[in-house]
Amino acid sequence: MGGVNRLYAHEAAAYINDDWTISDKFSVSAGLRYSLFDFTGPFTRYVKNEDNETIDTIYYKTNETVGFYHGLEPRISAKFSLDKNSSIKASFTQNYQYVHLASFTSVTLPTDVWVPSSDRVKPQDGRLYAAGYFRNFHQNMFETSVEVYYKTMRNQIEYREGAQADDDVKNNTDNNFVFGKGWSYGAEFFIKKAKGKLNGWVGYTLSYTDRKFPDIMNGKTFPAKYDRRHDISVVVSYNASKRWTFGLTWVYATGNATTLPVSRYFMFGPLDLQGVVSSGLPNMSNGQIYDVYGDRNSYRMAAYHRLDLSATYIKKKTKRFESSWNFSIYNVYSRMNPYFIYFNNEVDKETGEFKIQAKQVSLFPIIPSVTYNFKF
Numbered sequence: 386m387g388g389v390n391r392l393y394a395h396e397a398a399a400y401i402n403d404d405w406t407i408s409d410k411f412s413v414s415a416g417l418r419y420s421l422f423d424f425t426g427p428f429t430r431y432v433k434n435e436d437n438e439t440i441d442t443i444y445y446k447t448n449e450t451v452g453f454y455h456g457l458e459p460r461i462s463a464k465f466s467l468d469k470n471s472s473i474k475a476s477f478t479q480n481y482q483y484v485h486l487a488s489f490t491s492v493t494l495p496t497d498v499w500v501p502s503s504d505r506v507k508p509q510d511g512r513l514y515a516a517g518y519f520r521n522f523h524q525n526m527f528e529t530s531v532e533v534y535y536k537t538m539r540n541q542i543e544y545r546e547g548a549q550a551d552d553d554v555k556n557n558t559d560n561n562f563v564f565g566k567g568w569s570y571g572a573e574f575f576i577k578k579a580k581g582k583l584n585g586w587v588g589y590t591l592s593y594t595d596r597k598f599p600d601i602m603n604g605k606t607f608p609a610k611y612d613r614r615h616d617i618s619v620v621v622s623y624n625a626s627k628r629w630t631f632g633l634t635w636v637y638a639t640g641n642a643t644t645l646p647v648s649r650y651f652m653f654g655p656l657d658l659q660g661v662v663s664s665g666l667p668n669m670s671n672g673q674i675y676d677v678y679g680d681r682n683s684y685r686m687a688a689y690h691r692l693d694l695s696a697t698y699i700k701k702k703t704k705r706f707e708s709s710w711n712f713s714i715y716n717v718y719s720r721m722n723p724y725f726i727y728f729n730n731e732v733d734k735e736t737g738e739f740k741i742q743a744k745q746v747s748l749f750p751i752i753p754s755v756t757y758n759f760k761f
Contacts, residue, residue, distance in 0.1 A: 390558075393448075394501050395423040396483060410466040421455035422483040424503050433560050452504040456481050471520040482509040485542050487562065488610045498558070500542075505559045510539040517573075528577040538567040543598055543681075565598030567609060585621035585633075592616070607681040614639040632695040640686035640723065646676040649741060674730065686726065687745075692717040708759035719751040 402416030426445030434440045445451050462476035483502045502508045517532030541564065548561040571592030578584045594612040597604060617637040624630050652673050695713040724746050731740045 392428070392501055393425050394483075395425065397421055411464070413461065413463045415461040416459070418458040418460070419455070420458060420481055420483075422453070422481075422502055422508065423450055424452040424501050425450055429557075430504065431556050431560065433556075437560075439555065452502060452506075454481070454483065454502055454508050456508070456510075470522070470525075471518070473516070473518055475516040476513075477515075478513045480511045480513075482511065485509060487542055487544065487558070489544055489548075500558055503557075503559055505557075506542060506562065507540040507564075509541065512537045526578060526580045528575075528579060530573075530575045532573045532575075533571070534573070535570040536568060538569070541565050541567045541596055541598075543596070543601060545600060563598050563600040565596055565601070567594065567596040569594040569609075582624045583621070585619070587620075588616075588618045590616040602681055605680070607683070608642045610642050610682055612639075612642050612682070628699050630697045630699070632693075632697070634693040635690070637688065637690040640688050642682035643684050643686060643726070644678050644681055645684045645726070645743075646728075647679040648677045650675055650677070686723045689722045691715075691720050691722065706759065706761045708757065711754075711756040711758065713754050713756070715752040715754070716749060717751060721745070721747040721750070724748045 398418060398420040400416065400418040402414065404412065404414045406412045425447075426449040427447050428445040428451050430443040430445070430451070431439050432441035432443065458479050458481060460476070460478040462474065464472055464474045466472045485500050485502070485506060486497055487500050488497045500506065513534060513536045515532060515534040517530055519528075519530045521528050542559075542562045543565065544561050545563045569592060571590060573591075574589045575586065577586035590613070592613055594609040595606050596609050597606045601607070615637065616639070617635075619633070619635040621633040622630065623632075652675060693713065693715050694717055695711060697712075698710045700708045700710070726743055726745050729742045729744055731742075732738070733740075
Protein backbone atom coordinates (compact mmCIF):
# COMPACT_ATOMS: atom_id res chain seq x y z
CA MET A 386 0.00 0.00 0.00
CA GLY A 387 1.37 3.39 -0.98
CA GLY A 388 1.83 6.20 1.50
CA VAL A 389 -0.15 9.43 1.70
CA ASN A 390 0.97 12.04 -0.79
CA ARG A 391 1.34 15.16 1.36
CA LEU A 392 1.42 18.64 -0.15
CA TYR A 393 2.28 21.83 1.73
CA ALA A 394 1.20 25.43 1.25
CA HIS A 395 0.71 28.73 3.11
CA GLU A 396 -2.23 31.04 2.51
CA ALA A 397 -2.99 34.49 3.92
CA ALA A 398 -5.48 37.28 3.24
CA ALA A 399 -6.40 40.79 4.40
CA TYR A 400 -9.76 42.43 3.82
CA ILE A 401 -11.29 45.89 4.14
CA ASN A 402 -14.90 46.95 3.52
CA ASP A 403 -17.02 50.05 3.94
CA ASP A 404 -20.69 50.96 3.51
CA TRP A 405 -21.98 54.31 2.25
CA THR A 406 -25.54 55.59 2.57
CA ILE A 407 -25.62 58.09 -0.26
CA SER A 408 -29.30 58.94 0.14
CA ASP A 409 -32.50 57.53 1.64
CA LYS A 410 -32.88 55.33 -1.43
CA PHE A 411 -29.35 54.60 -2.55
CA SER A 412 -26.53 52.80 -0.71
CA VAL A 413 -23.22 51.22 -1.73
CA SER A 414 -20.99 48.61 -0.12
CA ALA A 415 -17.44 48.22 -1.44
CA GLY A 416 -14.50 46.14 -0.34
CA LEU A 417 -11.03 45.00 -1.31
CA ARG A 418 -9.37 41.74 -0.38
CA TYR A 419 -5.71 40.87 -0.89
CA SER A 420 -4.75 37.20 -0.84
CA LEU A 421 -1.56 35.23 -1.36
CA PHE A 422 -0.70 31.56 -1.71
CA ASP A 423 2.72 29.92 -1.38
CA PHE A 424 3.01 26.28 -2.47
CA THR A 425 6.15 24.90 -0.83
CA GLY A 426 8.32 21.83 -0.43
CA PRO A 427 9.17 19.19 0.40
CA PHE A 428 8.02 18.40 -3.13
CA THR A 429 9.28 16.42 -6.10
CA ARG A 430 8.46 17.68 -9.60
CA TYR A 431 8.52 15.08 -12.40
CA VAL A 432 9.03 16.95 -15.66
CA LYS A 433 7.32 15.27 -18.62
CA ASN A 434 7.72 15.62 -22.37
CA GLU A 435 4.96 15.52 -25.00
CA ASP A 436 4.98 11.71 -24.90
CA ASN A 437 4.41 11.75 -21.12
CA GLU A 438 7.93 10.48 -20.47
CA THR A 439 9.91 11.75 -17.47
CA ILE A 440 12.84 13.83 -18.73
CA ASP A 441 13.85 15.55 -15.48
CA THR A 442 13.24 15.49 -11.73
CA ILE A 443 13.36 18.59 -9.53
CA TYR A 444 13.53 18.34 -5.74
CA TYR A 445 12.30 21.16 -3.48
CA LYS A 446 13.39 21.42 0.15
CA THR A 447 11.12 22.07 3.12
CA ASN A 448 9.52 25.55 2.86
CA GLU A 449 11.20 26.17 -0.50
CA THR A 450 8.75 27.93 -2.82
CA VAL A 451 7.40 25.83 -5.68
CA GLY A 452 4.72 28.26 -6.85
CA PHE A 453 3.75 31.69 -5.46
CA TYR A 454 0.59 33.64 -6.34
CA HIS A 455 -1.13 36.74 -5.05
CA GLY A 456 -3.77 39.21 -6.16
CA LEU A 457 -6.36 41.85 -5.33
CA GLU A 458 -10.01 40.83 -5.13
CA PRO A 459 -12.39 43.82 -5.39
CA ARG A 460 -16.11 43.61 -4.77
CA ILE A 461 -18.90 46.19 -4.86
CA SER A 462 -22.67 46.05 -4.38
CA ALA A 463 -25.35 48.71 -4.66
CA LYS A 464 -28.96 48.93 -3.54
CA PHE A 465 -31.61 51.30 -4.84
CA SER A 466 -34.98 51.39 -3.06
CA LEU A 467 -37.93 51.95 -5.40
CA ASP A 468 -40.33 52.31 -2.48
CA LYS A 469 -40.69 50.98 1.06
CA ASN A 470 -41.46 47.46 -0.19
CA SER A 471 -39.24 46.97 -3.24
CA SER A 472 -35.62 47.49 -4.28
CA ILE A 473 -33.06 46.71 -6.98
CA LYS A 474 -29.62 45.33 -6.17
CA ALA A 475 -26.52 44.80 -8.31
CA SER A 476 -23.06 43.49 -7.49
CA PHE A 477 -19.65 42.61 -8.88
CA THR A 478 -17.12 40.30 -7.21
CA GLN A 479 -13.72 39.01 -8.24
CA ASN A 480 -12.21 36.00 -6.46
CA TYR A 481 -9.08 33.89 -6.65
CA GLN A 482 -9.37 30.28 -5.57
CA TYR A 483 -6.07 28.56 -4.89
CA VAL A 484 -7.40 25.04 -4.42
CA HIS A 485 -8.96 23.20 -7.39
CA LEU A 486 -11.45 20.33 -7.56
CA ALA A 487 -10.31 17.73 -10.12
CA SER A 488 -12.91 15.23 -11.35
CA PHE A 489 -12.66 12.11 -13.48
CA THR A 490 -15.72 12.51 -15.67
CA SER A 491 -15.18 9.10 -17.32
CA VAL A 492 -15.51 7.44 -13.90
CA THR A 493 -18.76 7.95 -11.99
CA LEU A 494 -17.13 6.76 -8.77
CA PRO A 495 -16.57 9.51 -6.16
CA THR A 496 -12.92 10.04 -7.16
CA ASP A 497 -12.84 13.85 -6.98
CA VAL A 498 -9.66 15.24 -5.42
CA TRP A 499 -8.67 18.70 -4.21
CA VAL A 500 -5.32 19.91 -5.54
CA PRO A 501 -3.49 23.17 -4.74
CA SER A 502 -2.18 25.69 -7.21
CA SER A 503 1.39 24.82 -8.15
CA ASP A 504 4.13 25.74 -10.60
CA ARG A 505 1.89 24.19 -13.32
CA VAL A 506 -1.57 25.03 -12.02
CA LYS A 507 -2.53 28.70 -11.80
CA PRO A 508 -5.21 29.93 -9.35
CA GLN A 509 -8.80 30.00 -10.54
CA ASP A 510 -9.93 33.51 -11.40
CA GLY A 511 -13.67 34.10 -11.13
CA ARG A 512 -15.68 37.24 -11.86
CA LEU A 513 -19.33 37.29 -10.82
CA TYR A 514 -21.91 39.81 -12.03
CA ALA A 515 -25.38 39.75 -10.43
CA ALA A 516 -28.54 41.85 -10.38
CA GLY A 517 -31.91 41.33 -8.74
CA TYR A 518 -35.32 42.68 -7.91
CA PHE A 519 -36.63 42.28 -4.34
CA ARG A 520 -40.17 42.95 -3.08
CA ASN A 521 -42.12 42.32 0.12
CA PHE A 522 -45.89 41.88 0.29
CA HIS A 523 -48.64 42.10 2.92
CA GLN A 524 -46.70 43.99 5.57
CA ASN A 525 -43.54 41.94 5.04
CA MET A 526 -45.33 38.63 5.49
CA PHE A 527 -44.03 37.50 2.10
CA GLU A 528 -40.51 38.13 0.76
CA THR A 529 -39.82 37.58 -2.94
CA SER A 530 -36.85 38.04 -5.22
CA VAL A 531 -35.64 37.38 -8.76
CA GLU A 532 -31.90 37.45 -9.45
CA VAL A 533 -29.83 36.86 -12.56
CA TYR A 534 -26.10 36.20 -12.62
CA TYR A 535 -23.19 35.63 -14.98
CA LYS A 536 -19.81 34.28 -13.92
CA THR A 537 -16.60 33.88 -15.90
CA MET A 538 -13.94 31.43 -14.76
CA ARG A 539 -10.35 31.28 -15.97
CA ASN A 540 -7.59 28.73 -15.24
CA GLN A 541 -9.97 25.79 -14.96
CA ILE A 542 -8.56 22.26 -14.85
CA GLU A 543 -9.68 18.90 -16.24
CA TYR A 544 -7.96 15.55 -16.57
CA ARG A 545 -6.48 15.14 -20.03
CA GLU A 546 -8.05 12.58 -22.34
CA GLY A 547 -6.71 9.10 -21.59
CA ALA A 548 -5.54 9.94 -18.05
CA GLN A 549 -5.95 7.25 -15.41
CA ALA A 550 -6.94 7.81 -11.79
CA ASP A 551 -4.03 5.68 -10.53
CA ASP A 552 -1.39 7.37 -12.72
CA ASP A 553 0.53 8.82 -9.77
CA VAL A 554 3.58 6.55 -9.50
CA LYS A 555 6.70 8.62 -10.23
CA ASN A 556 4.37 11.31 -11.43
CA ASN A 557 2.54 14.44 -10.21
CA THR A 558 -1.24 14.61 -10.33
CA ASP A 559 -1.14 17.97 -12.10
CA ASN A 560 0.88 16.46 -14.95
CA ASN A 561 -2.41 14.86 -16.02
CA PHE A 562 -4.25 18.18 -16.23
CA VAL A 563 -5.15 20.37 -19.17
CA PHE A 564 -6.31 23.95 -18.78
CA GLY A 565 -9.17 26.02 -20.10
CA LYS A 566 -11.96 28.39 -19.17
CA GLY A 567 -15.58 28.21 -18.06
CA TRP A 568 -18.66 30.30 -17.52
CA SER A 569 -21.90 30.00 -15.61
CA TYR A 570 -25.15 31.92 -15.85
CA GLY A 571 -28.74 31.62 -14.75
CA ALA A 572 -31.62 32.97 -12.70
CA GLU A 573 -32.81 32.40 -9.14
CA PHE A 574 -36.42 32.73 -7.95
CA PHE A 575 -37.28 32.89 -4.26
CA ILE A 576 -40.42 33.34 -2.17
CA LYS A 577 -40.61 33.17 1.62
CA LYS A 578 -43.45 33.38 4.14
CA ALA A 579 -41.91 34.81 7.29
CA LYS A 580 -44.90 35.21 9.61
CA GLY A 581 -47.67 33.05 11.02
CA LYS A 582 -47.90 29.51 12.29
CA LEU A 583 -47.25 28.15 8.81
CA ASN A 584 -44.08 29.52 7.27
CA GLY A 585 -41.28 28.46 4.94
CA TRP A 586 -39.79 29.18 1.55
CA VAL A 587 -39.50 27.92 -2.02
CA GLY A 588 -36.40 28.47 -4.13
CA TYR A 589 -35.77 27.60 -7.77
CA THR A 590 -32.56 28.04 -9.76
CA LEU A 591 -32.17 27.67 -13.51
CA SER A 592 -28.48 27.54 -14.38
CA TYR A 593 -25.95 26.61 -17.05
CA THR A 594 -22.28 25.86 -16.41
CA ASP A 595 -20.06 25.18 -19.43
CA ARG A 596 -16.37 24.71 -20.09
CA LYS A 597 -14.04 24.99 -23.05
CA PHE A 598 -10.56 23.44 -23.25
CA PRO A 599 -8.30 23.51 -26.34
CA ASP A 600 -7.04 19.98 -25.55
CA ILE A 601 -10.48 18.39 -25.01
CA MET A 602 -12.81 17.57 -27.89
CA ASN A 603 -10.83 19.93 -30.16
CA GLY A 604 -12.00 22.95 -28.20
CA LYS A 605 -15.70 22.09 -28.30
CA THR A 606 -17.83 23.46 -25.44
CA PHE A 607 -19.09 20.89 -22.91
CA PRO A 608 -21.04 21.04 -19.62
CA ALA A 609 -19.19 20.90 -16.31
CA LYS A 610 -19.63 17.76 -14.19
CA TYR A 611 -21.66 19.62 -11.57
CA ASP A 612 -23.76 21.58 -14.06
CA ARG A 613 -27.26 21.77 -12.54
CA ARG A 614 -29.98 22.75 -14.98
CA HIS A 615 -32.73 22.76 -12.34
CA ASP A 616 -32.44 23.07 -8.57
CA ILE A 617 -35.54 23.27 -6.37
CA SER A 618 -35.89 23.50 -2.60
CA VAL A 619 -39.14 23.56 -0.61
CA VAL A 620 -39.03 24.10 3.16
CA VAL A 621 -42.21 24.25 5.31
CA SER A 622 -42.53 24.67 9.07
CA TYR A 623 -45.78 24.54 11.04
CA ASN A 624 -45.93 25.64 14.68
CA ALA A 625 -48.96 23.67 15.84
CA SER A 626 -48.62 24.73 19.48
CA LYS A 627 -46.08 25.82 22.05
CA ARG A 628 -44.97 22.22 22.30
CA TRP A 629 -45.19 20.82 18.76
CA THR A 630 -43.48 21.93 15.56
CA PHE A 631 -43.65 20.03 12.27
CA GLY A 632 -41.30 20.36 9.33
CA LEU A 633 -41.12 19.30 5.69
CA THR A 634 -38.20 19.57 3.25
CA TRP A 635 -38.19 18.53 -0.40
CA VAL A 636 -35.23 18.98 -2.72
CA TYR A 637 -34.74 18.28 -6.41
CA ALA A 638 -31.64 18.66 -8.58
CA THR A 639 -30.70 17.70 -12.12
CA GLY A 640 -28.31 14.74 -12.14
CA ASN A 641 -24.55 15.06 -12.55
CA ALA A 642 -23.04 15.07 -16.02
CA THR A 643 -20.61 12.26 -16.77
CA THR A 644 -18.85 10.54 -19.65
CA LEU A 645 -19.82 6.96 -20.52
CA PRO A 646 -18.70 4.57 -23.26
CA VAL A 647 -20.79 4.68 -26.42
CA SER A 648 -19.30 1.43 -27.71
CA ARG A 649 -16.88 -1.33 -26.72
CA TYR A 650 -14.78 -3.80 -28.63
CA PHE A 651 -12.89 -6.92 -27.64
CA MET A 652 -9.28 -7.43 -28.77
CA PHE A 653 -8.40 -11.11 -28.78
CA GLY A 654 -5.09 -12.42 -27.59
CA PRO A 655 -3.50 -15.67 -28.77
CA LEU A 656 -6.24 -18.14 -29.66
CA ASP A 657 -6.84 -21.15 -27.49
CA LEU A 658 -6.60 -23.79 -30.26
CA GLN A 659 -8.13 -26.49 -28.12
CA GLY A 660 -11.09 -24.20 -27.38
CA VAL A 661 -11.53 -23.45 -31.08
CA VAL A 662 -11.46 -27.15 -31.99
CA SER A 663 -13.91 -28.16 -29.29
CA SER A 664 -16.37 -25.27 -29.49
CA GLY A 665 -15.41 -23.22 -32.50
CA LEU A 666 -14.85 -20.18 -30.20
CA PRO A 667 -11.67 -18.36 -29.16
CA ASN A 668 -10.60 -18.14 -25.52
CA MET A 669 -12.19 -14.89 -24.26
CA SER A 670 -9.88 -14.83 -21.23
CA ASN A 671 -6.93 -14.01 -23.48
CA GLY A 672 -8.53 -10.80 -24.77
CA GLN A 673 -9.01 -7.28 -23.49
CA ILE A 674 -11.97 -4.87 -23.50
CA TYR A 675 -11.49 -1.39 -24.96
CA ASP A 676 -13.95 1.47 -24.43
CA VAL A 677 -14.90 4.16 -26.92
CA TYR A 678 -16.18 7.18 -25.01
CA GLY A 679 -18.68 9.78 -26.15
CA ASP A 680 -18.30 13.54 -25.80
CA ARG A 681 -17.13 14.87 -22.44
CA ASN A 682 -20.01 14.95 -19.91
CA SER A 683 -22.58 14.09 -22.59
CA TYR A 684 -24.56 11.70 -20.33
CA ARG A 685 -26.85 12.77 -17.47
CA MET A 686 -27.33 10.64 -14.40
CA ALA A 687 -30.83 10.39 -12.97
CA ALA A 688 -32.13 13.42 -11.08
CA TYR A 689 -31.66 13.66 -7.32
CA HIS A 690 -34.73 14.27 -5.16
CA ARG A 691 -36.00 13.31 -1.72
CA LEU A 692 -38.55 14.26 0.96
CA ASP A 693 -37.75 14.67 4.66
CA LEU A 694 -40.31 14.99 7.48
CA SER A 695 -39.81 15.93 11.12
CA ALA A 696 -41.72 16.58 14.32
CA THR A 697 -40.29 18.28 17.38
CA TYR A 698 -41.83 18.12 20.87
CA ILE A 699 -40.53 20.73 23.32
CA LYS A 700 -40.86 19.68 26.94
CA LYS A 701 -41.77 22.13 29.66
CA LYS A 702 -38.85 24.39 30.47
CA THR A 703 -37.56 24.77 34.02
CA LYS A 704 -35.10 27.27 35.49
CA ARG A 705 -32.21 24.85 35.14
CA PHE A 706 -33.17 22.45 32.42
CA GLU A 707 -34.80 22.40 28.98
CA SER A 708 -35.14 19.53 26.52
CA SER A 709 -36.92 18.35 23.38
CA TRP A 710 -37.63 15.24 21.34
CA ASN A 711 -37.17 15.19 17.57
CA PHE A 712 -38.73 12.52 15.36
CA SER A 713 -37.63 12.56 11.72
CA ILE A 714 -37.76 10.50 8.55
CA TYR A 715 -35.05 11.02 5.93
CA ASN A 716 -35.95 10.19 2.32
CA VAL A 717 -39.58 9.34 3.09
CA TYR A 718 -40.38 7.64 -0.23
CA SER A 719 -36.96 5.91 -0.27
CA ARG A 720 -35.78 7.41 -3.54
CA MET A 721 -32.81 5.45 -4.92
CA ASN A 722 -30.70 8.46 -5.87
CA PRO A 723 -27.62 7.61 -7.97
CA TYR A 724 -24.25 7.70 -6.22
CA PHE A 725 -22.23 6.21 -9.04
CA ILE A 726 -22.59 3.88 -12.04
CA TYR A 727 -20.37 0.91 -12.83
CA PHE A 728 -20.31 -1.70 -15.59
CA ASN A 729 -20.59 -5.41 -14.92
CA ASN A 730 -19.00 -7.63 -17.59
CA GLU A 731 -19.99 -11.28 -17.96
CA VAL A 732 -18.81 -13.92 -20.45
CA ASP A 733 -20.68 -17.18 -21.02
CA LYS A 734 -17.84 -19.68 -21.47
CA GLU A 735 -20.08 -22.19 -23.23
CA THR A 736 -21.64 -19.87 -25.83
CA GLY A 737 -19.02 -17.12 -25.85
CA GLU A 738 -21.73 -14.51 -25.39
CA PHE A 739 -20.40 -11.31 -23.87
CA LYS A 740 -22.76 -9.15 -21.80
CA ILE A 741 -22.22 -5.64 -20.44
CA GLN A 742 -24.69 -4.24 -17.94
CA ALA A 743 -24.63 -0.76 -16.37
CA LYS A 744 -25.53 -0.84 -12.69
CA GLN A 745 -26.33 2.02 -10.34
CA VAL A 746 -25.21 2.23 -6.72
CA SER A 747 -27.39 4.28 -4.37
CA LEU A 748 -26.93 5.34 -0.76
CA PHE A 749 -29.24 6.24 2.11
CA PRO A 750 -32.74 4.86 1.55
CA ILE A 751 -35.51 5.79 4.01
CA ILE A 752 -33.97 6.41 7.46
CA PRO A 753 -36.15 7.11 10.53
CA SER A 754 -34.50 8.59 13.61
CA VAL A 755 -35.29 9.79 17.13
CA THR A 756 -33.18 12.41 18.89
CA TYR A 757 -33.33 13.69 22.45
CA ASN A 758 -31.80 17.14 23.08
CA PHE A 759 -31.23 18.73 26.43
CA LYS A 760 -29.51 21.79 27.81
CA PHE A 761 -28.78 22.82 31.36
